[in-house]
Amino acid sequence: MQGIAQLAVEEALRAGADYADARIQRLACEELTMQDGSLVRADAPEDFGLGVRVLKDGAWGFAAAPGTHKDLAEVAPGLARRAVKTGRDLGRLRTKPVQLAPLEGQVGEWSTPVEEDPFAVSLEEKLGLMKQADESMQGRDEIVSRVVNLSLRREEQWQASSEGSQLHQVLVRSGGGLAATASAHGVVERRSYPASFSGNFMAGGFEVVRAMDLPANGGRMRDEAADLCSAPLCPEGPHTLILGGSQLCLQIHESVGHPTELDRVLGHEVDLAGASFATRNHLGNLEYGSSLVNLQADSTLPGGLDTRGWDDDCVPSGSWPIVKEGVFKGYQTNREVAGAVDESTSRGCSRAESWYDPPIVRITNLSLQPGKMSFDEMVANTEDGAIFADSVRTWSIDQRRVNFQFTCEVAREVQGGRLGRLLRRPTYQGNTTSFWGSCDAICSAEHFHLWGVANCGKGNPMQVAEMTHGAAPARFRGVQFIQ
Amino acid sequence: MTLLSSDHALEVCQALVKASPADETEVTLQSEEDRFVRFSPEGPSQNGDRERHSLSIRVRLQSDAGWKEARATVGTFGESETRAALGRAMALAGAAAPDPKRLPLEGAVEIPGSAPHRPTQDHSFREKAEWIERAMASCAEADLAPAGLARTTVYSRTLVNSAGRVAEGALSRAHFSLTASPTDGTGDGGVAEQTHCDVGCIDADQVIARAVDRGRRGRNPRLLPAQEYTVVLEPLAVSSLMLFLGYAGFGAQELHERRSPLVGRIGERMFPDGLQLHDDAGSADHPGWRFDGEGTPRTRVPLIQDGAFGQPVTDARWAKLLDLPNTGHSAPQPSSSGPSPENLVMGAGMESVEQLISGVDNGLLISQFHYTNLIEPRDMILTGMTRGGTFHIQGGQVGESVCNLRFTQSLVEALTRVSGIGNRPEIVGALFDGEIVCPALRIDGFRFTSATEL
Incomplete structure (x- = not known):
């Protein structure tokens, strides 16, 4: 495969490319969904193909096609020539040529550490586990839907570039979850474990799924979903909010991850995903949050969905602060945009969904660093009437990533220093920097967990990427709730 | 190629x-x-x-x-x-x-x-x-x-x-x-x-x-209070709302699981007579796939007609379970997703966008909504932000640009308050996926819950 990628690069250079890279990717997945005890999705998708990217006359050209092992070598030269032609057709419209941050050729291999190959675990065992999880959600009349998911993915990629890079990477991720939906009294409520929208996902093997212990948690989800149907609506007005880690994952993703993608700041995403309030004049001086807020980007994070050896620009992985002690310190960049903030090297955030897509700047693993308080201590030291909320139900944020409104699956009222009655449909809204500025406590490292985002959409045409956000529960003051 | x-x-x-x-x-x-x-x-x-x-x-x-x-x-x-x-x-x-x-x-x-x-x-x-x-x-x-x-x-x-x-x-x-x-x-x-x-x-x-x-006209927008306004939604804005009915509202499975706005409302006259919505893969201007995920021909299905919700779309399995005709709206099987409409077409009204605007004393002209999402499925409570050009309408005239506003609004309730339908349907899409053929709409009492400074 490496030879075919190199062949594509060489053909592109022969056709006149100023720069070229090629990615061959083979993807294998296993997707299982059980609904109400029946296996309603049993799919084993595989995909395989080649994408060739060039710079010609200051513009990108990209061409891609699927192939078998045999015919990719036949396809590669033609793709390379097509990519060069596209660059040539479009170069005259560039107001300034694309310039890449310098990089020495990279050579190496990288694989996700895996304890238990997820594809080697028998189907019978997987389905048995799902059946147990499904049965754990049975027993309440209010439940109208029980869903259990398992999702396993292995991505193998060969990269070559005209700068001498030769890379081979194997990324494995596993995950799953369960969800119980209840309908009663004209109200529909869902509870999900360990996270909503198909569960949680981490880099690793089947040990990730086993550690979730789905069957032990279905009964609690069933009861909470059913009980929420008769719970009062979460009260309106300003309240202290304690956010659980799964909801903080979304908060980090939408209000820190996306606004600090430098391509958004430069206007490359304005036509669909939008722009960013975190413009370059704010770098180094914007008070993004309170002094407790430290957000670290890290594409070397063990278990992270964007943990890899190199990105799709062949840039090595790394770790750097985005927000340090509340101050905006860094962007997520690729080789094309790094120079716009006078950085001599890319942060390595260039990724494509597959061989079919050109790479774009993506959020990498980005985590809220833990504080010092235990969760019990945090609740005990919070006033009556405060709200604890967790698990994403729905989300919306404006195109500059300032005004957000998020709804969680579940909330509980703080009473007497403990979590009390269930509250339905907690919906809070705010302004990104004011919200993070109101953070006055973060739980300690023992409460810190990794939450995988397996469905991040960006680009036009849209591409899906995966990344992880680590978080421990955190407290925010004066948050506005609406009904 | x-x-x-x-x-x-x-x-x-x-x-x-x-x-x-x-x-x-x-x-x-x-x-x-x-x-x-x-x-x-x-x-x-x-x-x-x-x-x-x-x-x-x-x-x-x-x-x-x-x-x-x-x-x-x-x-x-x-x-x-x-x-x-x-x-x-x-x-x-x-x-x-x-x-x-x-x-x-x-x-x-x-x-x-x-x-x-x-x-x-x-x-x-x-x-x-x-x-x-x-x-x-x-x-x-x-x-x-x-x-x-x-x-x-x-x-x-x-x-x-x-x-x-x-x-x-x-x-x-x-x-x-x-x-x-x-x-x-x-x-x-x-x-x-x-x-x-x-x-x-x-x-x-x-x-x-x-x-x-x-x-050009959107420079230096003015901050307006978040409250109820009469809105004129251009087709791109309408798409963000109506496509959610397609994602989560009109399928037989959602109805059966009692998480659809159709629950208890099929046939009830709720909407203005002019409001017509079909799923129609055979639309001349915007044809879709003529067969579903199991190869069944897609039929034209009235979803809102004569002021009322119609029956849901089905596939072979859900048609049998609910004793309804198979409308040909299956996802590729096996799937946990139930049937859903993919080719929504709204009927045109009689008024131009200018005429819709002329009927507004104090309201908003909205070009597009950004990141619309579903909060509650039974009443289709949605939230999203205006984007791409939002203007104050005063005395029937489009005036100054206004800062973007967030709405939190039941779509079912909003559709009962449609007071005007545009005469020029357009083919438009939304952020998440899908396309719809729809005209502009004028809706009274549309609820906004916050605003930004741009």
Whole structure:
């Protein structure tokens, strides 16, 4: 495969490319969904193909096609020539040529550490586990839907570039979850474990799924979903909010991850995903949050969905602060945009969904660093009437990533220093920097967990990427709730 | 670069059905050719000249306790890869528990013929560059920063099953969009787009003129209080709302699970008589796939008619469960997703957008909503932000630009308060997915719950 990628690069250079890279990717997945005890999705998708990217006359050209092992070598030269032609057709419209941050050729291999190959675990065992999880959600009349998911993915990629890079990477991720939906009294409520929208996902093997212990948690989800149907609506007005880690994952993703993608700041995403309030004049001086807020980007994070050896620009992985002690310190960049903030090297955030897509700047693993308080201590030291909320139900944020409104699956009222009655449909809204500025406590490292985002959409045409956000529960003051 | 010929696709599918050891087999092969150029203030920023295939094999094993079934998909159609996919599907089906509710596959059907639109398929990068060049020049003249997409895509799909069903079709799409934003950051920008199955029907200059006009007028917006307003929603804004009814409202499964706005409301006169919504894959201006994920012909389904919600869309399984006709809206099976409409078409009204505006004393003209999402399914409570040009209407006249506002509003309730329907439907999409043919709408008492400063 490496030879075919190199062949594509060489053909592109022969056709006149100023720069070229090629990615061959083979993807294998296993997707299982059980609904109400029946296996309603049993799919084993595989995909395989080649994408060739060039710079010609200051513009990108990209061409891609699927192939078998045999015919990719036949396809590669033609793709390379097509990519060069596209660059040539479009170069005259560039107001300034694309310039890449310098990089020495990279050579190496990288694989996700895996304890238990997820594809080697028998189907019978997987389905048995799902059946147990499904049965754990049975027993309440209010439940109208029980869903259990398992999702396993292995991505193998060969990269070559005209700068001498030769890379081979194997990324494995596993995950799953369960969800119980209840309908009663004209109200529909869902509870999900360990996270909503198909569960949680981490880099690793089947040990990730086993550690979730789905069957032990279905009964609690069933009861909470059913009980929420008769719970009062979460009260309106300003309240202290304690956010659980799964909801903080979304908060980090939408209000820190996306606004600090430098391509958004430069206007490359304005036509669909939008722009960013975190413009370059704010770098180094914007008070993004309170002094407790430290957000670290890290594409070397063990278990992270964007943990890899190199990105799709062949840039090595790394770790750097985005927000340090509340101050905006860094962007997520690729080789094309790094120079716009006078950085001599890319942060390595260039990724494509597959061989079919050109790479774009993506959020990498980005985590809220833990504080010092235990969760019990945090609740005990919070006033009556405060709200604890967790698990994403729905989300919306404006195109500059300032005004957000998020709804969680579940909330509980703080009473007497403990979590009390269930509250339905907690919906809070705010302004990104004011919200993070109101953070006055973060739980300690023992409460810190990794939450995988397996469905991040960006680009036009849209591409899906995966990344992880680590978080421990955190407290925010004066948050506005609406009904 | 060419799509697979109909004969070649049919040959691949039939060979796999024949080779399958399963009791029942269904094979679907979709091919796609795509050319796109995305552009930003510095010119073309991304592009793609690409093709892909997706071959999906569904196998079913019969037992006394019901059908066991599974699917495997592969991105190529070489013999060794497709046979491997067949093996994976058989292994998965063998391990599945039998489901007594599954029905046998159905046989032959008549599907209206369709072919890729050749000029759309052949539309070149140079032709796209001409659109983009004009957009960049117009934006530069107006001191606006351009961002947009020029794209043409053609698809073909063939489905063959072991019960004798053969369904074939093709789709074509051309799209041009432009967002024109003030270079000094003093406004959100103006947005316009066109989508059509015939690239010759894309009027790039009209898209450019509209976006530039909105971008020019959108500078220095004024902050208005978040409260209820009468709104005139242009088609792009209407799409963000109505597509949620397609995602989560009109399917038989959602109705059965009591999480649909149809629960207890089918046939109840709630909406103005002029409000008409159908699912219609045969729409002349915007044709969709004429068969569903099981090869069943898609029928035209009235979803809102005579002021009331109609029956939900179904597939074979849900039609039998609910004793309704099979409307042909299945996802590829097996699937946890129930049937859903994919080709929403709203009926046109009698008024121009100008006439809709003239009936508003104090309200808002809204071009687009950003990141609309569903809070509550039974009343379809949605939230989202205005974007791409929001203007104050006073005394029936469009006035100054206003800062973006967030709405939190029940769509069901909003549709009961439609007070005007535009006479020019457009083909438009939304952030998450899907397209709809819809006109502008005027809605009274639309609830906004917060605002931004831009």
